[in-house]
Amino acid sequence: MKVIRLTKEFRFEMAHALWNYDGLCKNLHGHSYILSVTVIGKPLDNSNHPKFGMVMDFGELKAIVYKEILEPLDHSVLVYKDAPVADLKNLPQMTERFFALDYQPTCENLLIDFASRIRSQLPRGIHLHSLKLHETSSSYAEWYASDQDE
Secondary structure, three states: OOOEEEEEEEEEEEEEOOOOOOOHHHOOEEEEEEEEEEEEEOOOOOOOOOOOOOOOOHHHHHHHHHHHHHHHHOOEEEEEOOOOHHHHHOOOOOOOOEEEEOOOOOHHHHHHHHHHHHHOOOOOOOEEEEEEEEOOOOOEEEEEHHHOOO
C-alpha cells in the first residue's frame, strides 16, 4: 500500500507583538493567518470500514486543528511573557483572549507550538508531515517533521 499525504488549510485572525524587537512588529498588530496542515499515512484497506480508502477523514483533521489551534487562538492576542503583561491585561473588554506565552510569538515559534499540539492528537498510524503558516500573503514559515531532531 502506498503512502499518501493529506493537506487541509485553515484561516484565522490573530494579533501579536514581538517584545524587544527592533522593527515595526514590536507594536501590537494582527494578521490573517493561513495554516496548512499536512499529515501522512496509508489509506485504510479494509473494505468493511466506513473510512475505506482514506488516510484520515478531513473532518477528523479539521476537528483536531479546531480544538488545538483555532478554538483557543482565533481572534486572540499573543505576547511573550516577559512583556509588561499586567499592563496589557488591564485593557477593558479587549483581553478576553489574551495569552502570555513562554516563547516569542513569531511565525517560526508558533509552528513549533502548533506541531506539538497537533501531533499529540493524531490517530495511531497518522503522522504530521508538515505545517505552513502564512503570516501575510507573501510571508510564511514551514515546519517539516523530517527536519526535526527527535
